[in-house]
Amino acid sequence: MRIILFSLLLVLAGCSSQPQVTTYFLGKAPQATSETRATSHLRQCQWRLAGVEMADFLAGNGLVYQVSNHELAIARQHLWAGDISEQIKVKMASLLAHECPREASVNIPAQQPLTLTLSFNEFHGRYSGDALIGGHWRISKTSGEQVLQADFHYDVPLASDGYPALVESLSLGLEKLARDIDAGLESLNLTSEQSLASTR
Numbered sequence: 001m002r003i004i005l006f007s008l009l010l011v012l013a014g015c016s017s018q019p020q021v022t023t024y025f026l027g028k029a030p031q032a033t034s035e036t037r038a039t040s041h042l043r044q045c046q047w048r049l050a051g052v053e054m055a056d057f058l059a060g061n062g063l064v065y066q067v068s069n070h071e072l073a074i075a076r077q078h079l080w081a082g083d084i085s086e087q088i089k090v091k092m093a094s095l096l097a098h099e100c101p102r103e104a105s106v107n108i109p110a111q112q113p114l115t116l117t118l119s120f121n122e123f124h125g126r127y128s129g130d131a132l133i134g135g136h137w138r139i140s141k142t143s144g145e146q147v148l149q150a151d152f153h154y155d156v157p158l159a160s161d162g163y164p165a166l167v168e169s170l171s172l173g174l175e176k177l178a179r180d181i182d183a184g185l186e187s188l189n190l191t192s193e194q195s196l197a198s199t200r
Contacts, residue, residue, distance in 0.1 A: 023081035024063065024167045026091045026174065047139065047185065049093045050115035052085040054123070059085065063163055064124035066132070072124070078163040084123070088174065092118065095178035096185075114139050114147060116181070122153065125166040131156045133173030137181055148184055152177055 058064055061084075062074040080087065096116075122134030133156065138149035154176050156169040 019077045021077050021079060022163070023079050024163065025081045026087045026167065026171050047114040047116050049089060049096070050117050052089045052092070053117070053119040054085050054088075055121045058120060058123050063166065065166070066124060066126040068127065075163070088118070088120070088123075091171070091174055092178060092181075095175060096182060114141060118177075123170060125158070125169075129158050131158060131166055131169035131173055133170060133177065137177075137184075139184070148187075150180070150184060152180060 057072060057074070060074060061079045062076060063078045063080065065073045065075065067073050116137065116139050118135065118137050120133070120135040122132040124132055126132055132154070134151075134153040136149060136151045139147045141147060154173045156173045156176070158165040158169050
């Protein structure tokens with residue numbers, strides 16, 4: 001009997017000593033202001049977010065942290081709550097929809113549909129206390145012809161130590177990226193409007 005009780009205690013001790021797994025998600029986009037909503041419908045937004053590509057070392061479930069100039073650590077107990085590329089896609093579509101009518105990012109006008117693709121080679125923490133967000137984005141026609149592209153890189157300081165602060169800074173980096181992409185989309189709209197004006 002004592003042997004059975006002792007074995008049971010060992011099992012319970014083993015279960016209690018197992019490390020706890022914490023999962024994280026990027027969260028929703030901040031609410032659009034009334035001014036943004038008022039001006040968004042004046043914009044021509046003929047695009048959709050086609051996809052998000054992640055470097056291989058970023059595509060797994062574990063959050064990634066750069067521990068030195070040449071070393072990366074992938075967390076085992078701090079995991080993304082689902083496919084990180086899909087989380088980024090949902091977050092970015094939400095952020096960009098604040099600047100354009102929501103339906104415009106889904107239902108593309110037939111005359112000149114454009115697709116936006118994001119590629120990330122940085123989406124991790126660094127020993128310096130920053131979150132790194134880097135890669136490039138491109139806007140293309142459905143024919144494959146590239147219309148606009150740009151590289152991006154952001155160093156976003158962590159407000160405190162720990163993985164929750166890292167996730168928050170990564171999310172803030174995506175907000176910066178969305179603003180820069182929106183500026184690129186706006187330049188396309190302006191170019192389109194100027195071309196139409198010149199033909200009248």
